[in-house]
Amino acid sequence: MAGSLRIWIFTVFVVGLIDSLEASMRPRVSFPQGSLERGLSVYHSSTVKNTTTLLLSSDANTLFVGARDSVLSLDVSQPDNITLKDKLQWTPSKDNLDKCKITSKTVCDCGNFIRILQFLNSTHLYACGTNAYGPQSIIIPADSLKARRDKKDAKNCCPYSSTQRNTATIVDEELYTATNIGYFGDKVISRCLSKGKRNNLVLDSEPKLLNAPVFISSTHISSEGKILLFFTELGDLFGDLFVKSFTVSRVAQVCTDDNGGHRVLQKRWTSFAKSQLVCQQGDELQFNVLQDIVTLLDDDSPDNTLFYGVFTPQWSLSSGQSAVCAFSLGDIKVAFSGQYKTFDNLNCWSRHSNGDGKLGKCGLFNDTDSVLNTVKKTFLTEHAVRPVGNKLLLSSTKELYSRLAVQRIRAANGQKYTLLYLLTESGFLHKVVLLDKGPHTIEEIQIFKQPQIVKNLILSSSKSVIFVGSSEGVIRVPVSSCSVYPNCAECVLARDPFCGWDSENGVCTTVSSTRPNLQQDVEDGNVTEQCTEFINTAAGPATVTRTAQLNDIVVLPCQSRSRLAEVTWRFSDNSVVSQFPYMHQANGSLTFRVTPDTVSTYRCVSEELGFRQTIVSVSVTLPVTPRSFPYPSQQHPDITRDSNKVTEMEPIPKDEILFDETEPTEGKKTAWTTGTDSGSGIQTRNNPMNSAEKDVCISKKSYYAEMVSFCLLFVICLCLFIASVVLWRHSMRCNRTTSEKKPKDSETDNIWQTELEDKQTPSS
Ligand SMILES: *[C@@H]1O[C@H](CO)[C@@H](O)[C@H](O)[C@H]1NC(C)=O
Numbered sequence: 134m135a136g137s138l139r140i141w142i143f144t145v146f147v148v149g150l151i152d153s154l155e156a157s158m159r160p161r162v163s164f165p166q167g168s169l170e171r172g173l174s175v176y177h178s179s180t181v182k183n184t185t186t187l188l189l190s191s192d193a194n195t196l197f198v199g200a201r202d203s204v205l206s207l208d209v210s211q212p213d214n215i216t217l218k219d220k221l222q223w224t225p226s227k228d229n230l231d232k233c234k235i236t237s238k239t240v241c242d243c244g245n246f247i248r249i250l251q252f253l254n255s256t257h258l259y260a261c262g263t264n265a266y267g268p269q270s271i272i273i274p275a276d277s278l279k280a281r282r283d284k285k286d287a288k289n290c291c292p293y294s295s296t297q298r299n300t301a302t303i304v305d306e307e308l309y310t311a312t313n314i315g316y317f318g319d320k321v322i323s324r325c326l327s328k329g330k331r332n333n334l335v336l337d338s339e340p341k342l343l344n345a346p347v348f349i350s351s352t353h354i355s356s357e358g359k360i361l362l363f364f365t366e367l368g369d370l371f372g373d374l375f376v377k378s379f380t381v382s383r384v385a386q387v388c389t390d391d392n393g394g395h396r397v398l399q400k401r402w403t404s405f406a407k408s409q410l411v412c413q414q415g416d417e418l419q420f421n422v423l424q425d426i427v428t429l430l431d432d433d434s435p436d437n438t439l440f441y442g443v444f445t446p447q448w449s450l451s452s453g454q455s456a457v458c459a460f461s462l463g464d465i466k467v468a469f470s471g472q473y474k475t476f477d478n479l480n481c482w483s484r485h486s487n488g489d490g491k492l493g494k495c496g497l498f499n500d501t502d503s504v505l506n507t508v509k510k511t512f513l514t515e516h517a518v519r520p521v522g523n524k525l526l527l528s529s530t531k532e533l534y535s536r537l538a539v540q541r542i543r544a545a546n547g548q549k550y551t552l553l554y555l556l557t558e559s560g561f562l563h564k565v566v567l568l569d570k571g572p573h574t575i576e577e578i579q580i581f582k583q584p585q586i587v588k589n590l591i592l593s594s595s596k597s598v599i600f601v602g603s604s605e606g607v608i609r610v611p612v613s614s615c616s617v618y619p620n621c622a623e624c625v626l627a628r629d630p631f632c633g634w635d636s637e638n639g640v641c642t643t644v645s646s647t648r649p650n651l652q653q654d655v656e657d658g659n660v661t662e663q664c665t666e667f668i669n670t671a672a673g674p675a676t677v678t679r680t681a682q683l684n685d686i687v688v689l690p691c692q693s694r695s696r697l698a699e700v701t702w703r704f705s706d707n708s709v710v711s712q713f714p715y716m717h718q719a720n721g722s723l724t725f726r727v728t729p730d731t732v733s734t735y736r737c738v739s740e741e742l743g744f745r746q747t748i749v750s751v752s753v754t755l756p757v758t759p760r761s762f763p764y765p766s767q768q769h770p771d772i773t774r775d776s777n778k779v780t781e782m783e784p785i786p787k788d789e790i791l792f793d794e795t796e797p798t799e800g801k802k803t804a805w806t807t808g809t810d811s812g813s814g815i816q817t818r819n820n821p822m823n824s825a826e827k828d829v830c831i832s833k834k835s836y837y838a839e840m841v842s843f844c845l846l847f848v849i850c851l852c853l854f855i856a857s858v859v860l861w862r863h864s865m866r867c868n869r870t871t872s873e874k875k876p877k878d879s880e881t882d883n884i885w886q887t888e889l890e891d892k893q894t895p896s897s
């Protein structure tokens with residue numbers, strides 16, 4: 134109990150800390166699904182479901198997709214078109230299907246979900262599917278999926294389940310796989326398809342080798358001759374009742390040269406070792422549950438190869454929390470060559486110094502029985518692997534990140550930046566650049582609307598696209614779209630290492646070696662420094678004139694595309710529009726009632742990274758006298774303080790709707806109406822007097838007219854009230870059944886209302 138309380142208090146404290154970092158993770162620009170500016174291409178077919186297992190050809194022109202009951206190859210070489218090239222239909226055998234339908238909880242699981250799809254060699258693919266709980270594998274030529282091939286039983290190599298996670302890597306035509314292998318969810322790490330005299334290997338059955346693992350990912354480290362596997366499992370290093378089910382994230386290794394021991398550990402891994410991955414900053418909350426991890430190779434110095442993992446905490450107050458940590462291969466090697474823990478016969482962990490440094494090395498399969506007997510029980514490293522720099526690369530209290538891709542690219546000034554692509558559980562892709570100052574989320578793009586149980590993400594650096602596989606289809610997202618930034622300021626403020634401003638052609642364009650001298654400032658987004666020409670010539674938007682009646686409520690919309698910009702409304706003399714009598718909406722709109730005091734020119738100014746620009750400029754005026762109108766207009770309005778700003782008020786033709794749709798925010802309807810246009814929506818709440826005053830000359834007499842109409846209305850209302858009371862009492866007397874009373878009442882209300890409106894109309 135004390136333990137749980139401690140953790141809870143701790144969590145509260147840490148969440149508070151993380152909150153302050155939250156602003157830095159807010160995406161600068163957001164593109165909803167279907168946005169034309171940030172076009173996605175989609176492969177979707179009504180006959181192909183669960184397109185979740187993805188494999189990209191080395192030239193990135195073909196995407197292989199493992200779906201339910203089929204393997205597809207898609208032509209992704211066209212920039213805005215994904216087409217089906219080839220398809221292997223692969224349904225479960227009838228026997229399996231019948232058996233499955235009896236035993237399975239849901240008939241939906243009784244399909245052949247393709248869960249492994251890998252290149253066996255340069256010409257052939259290895260695929261395996263769940264086959265209605267009877268996993269099968271197949272080897273097929275990549276360029277003709279339909280070619281007839283034998284299907285093989287794949288019991289120890291391929292997942293049973295359509296949803297449990299698994300991972301597989303093929304090295305030299307041998308398959309290293311980590312998966313659940315039976316109906317009861319047994320878990321194995323094995324080598325299948327072993328060549329020549331080499332043994333197929335599995336993990337020994339010693340306790341604690343694996344404890345309810347969830348396999349996340351695996352990768353071949355050729356410089357070490359090892360496969361690294363990443364997974365989570367239940368930890369048991371704590372005696373406390375509460376933390377018994379504490380999840381730990383792991384990196385494990387097996388060597389590709391392993392062939393199992395001679396007498397001890399026959400046909401078992403002799404090179405298996407595991408270590409803990411800790412995604413934690415100092416002593417703060419640990420993000421202990423690994424969700425996805427990817428490798429960023431460093432060919433020049435392999436030890437600097439980095440593994441970027443996205444983690445979530447096991448316990449959190451709000452469900453949406455995640456963090457990204459990077460681990461270096463060098464640190465992982467240090468952990469595996471250091472001290473170990475032995476799980477002895479007394480069911481206790483004890484320390485093993487690894488004095489001869491054999492543990493964690495490859496080649497032990499050829500060693501003596503006594504060494505292998507030690508290996509058998511000594512597989513957990515004493516020291517955990519901590520993130521590079523002992524810190525989180527980013528964390529978010531709002532978003533539950535579940536998949537990621539990573540890329541290092543060269544910016545216009547030649548400096549290299551790391552970009553993360555993070556898929557949120559809610560279906561958005563966030564693009565984040567890691568800067569010295571911290572992460573900056575350049576944009577978010579909505580990929581799918583429904584949360585997905587199974588989804589995968591792969592990046593093609595050469596084609597600069599991301600593919601997302603989900604049950605809704607395969608979606609291709611270009612990593613950048615510089616043309617969405619219309620001017621130099623926007624292009625520089627985006628701080629997108631892909632995009633720079635080409636001042637010669639006046640476009641925001643993709644950075645490449647053939648286009649030097651692009652204006653870009655990824656670190657600071659300093660517009661004044663980068664866009665001197667632009668700033669000298671930019672005039673800002675033209676002032677739009679709005680005409681409105683006295684007492685109208687006007688709404689001036691102002692939307693900055695950037696969600697990081699601070700938006701303020703200002704008068705033409707640059708003073709800030711006050712809180713009262715104005716209403717500043719959260720979405721940037723300014724709302725106020727038109728009075729002689731509020732007739733003015735308003736500018737919506739956004740400020741971001743020290744750069745100010747006017748987004749809209751609106752001059753709110755009262756209607757001007759139409760010349761043809763015969764009314765004398767010599768009198769001054771009587772409630773005028775600033776006569777320059779207020780035009781004299783004259784009746785205007787009833788049908789003249791003062792509408793202006795030249796808003797920069799397209800698609801959003803602005804409501805600008807006179808009092809007579811009653812069907813124009815909620816933004817206009819006219820004073821009821823307006824309609825009455827239309828036909829009366831507004832000058833000194835206007836109050837009289839208002840009073841008369843007010844009295845008239847009051848009398849009508851009073852009559853209606855009395856009438857409804859009488860009716861209500863009448864109906865009470867007639868009908869005592871309460872169930873029927875309510876609808877009747879509301880019906881009569883409606884009748885009165887329409888009658889009221891009818892009566893009002895002629896008076897205007
Ligand atoms: C397969 O796709 C369907 C919708 O097409 C979805 O309801 C189901 O959850 C998916 N199953 C898996 C295992 O992804």
Ligand SMILES: *[C@@H]1O[C@H](CO)[C@@H](O)[C@H](O)[C@H]1NC(C)=O
Pocket residue numbers: 213214215216
């Ligand atoms: C997509 O590609 C096919 C075949 O290459 C072509 O017929 C079709 O017109 C293309 N569609 C679009 C929208 O480009």
Ligand SMILES: *[C@@H]1O[C@H](CO)[C@@H](O)[C@H](O)[C@H]1NC(C)=O
Pocket residue numbers: 253254255256257272
């Ligand atoms: C790839 O493997 C397949 C199946 O084992 C084999 O038929 C083919 O010759 C191999 N191709 C190459 C280039 O080694």
Ligand SMILES: *[C@@H]1O[C@H](CO)[C@@H](O)[C@H](O)[C@H]1NC(C)=O
Pocket residue numbers: 496499
């Ligand atoms: C295994 O050890 C023997 C001698 O102990 C040696 O001859 C042989 O080459 C070793 N095999 C491997 C694969 O290292």
Ligand SMILES: *[C@@H]1O[C@H](CO)[C@@H](O)[C@H](O)[C@H]1NC(C)=O
Pocket residue numbers: 688690691692718719720721722801816
């Ligand atoms: C801004 O919010 C106000 C009130 O919440 C709403 O009336 C208005 O339509 C919104 N404007 C835009 C452009 O979303």
Ligand SMILES: *[C@@H]1O[C@H](CO)[C@@H](O)[C@H](O)[C@H]1NC(C)=O
Pocket residue numbers: 657659660661662742743744
């Ligand atoms: C932008 O650069 C200019 C000139 O180098 C400098 O004076 C200014 O302080 C910078 N602005 C910001 C916000 O860093």
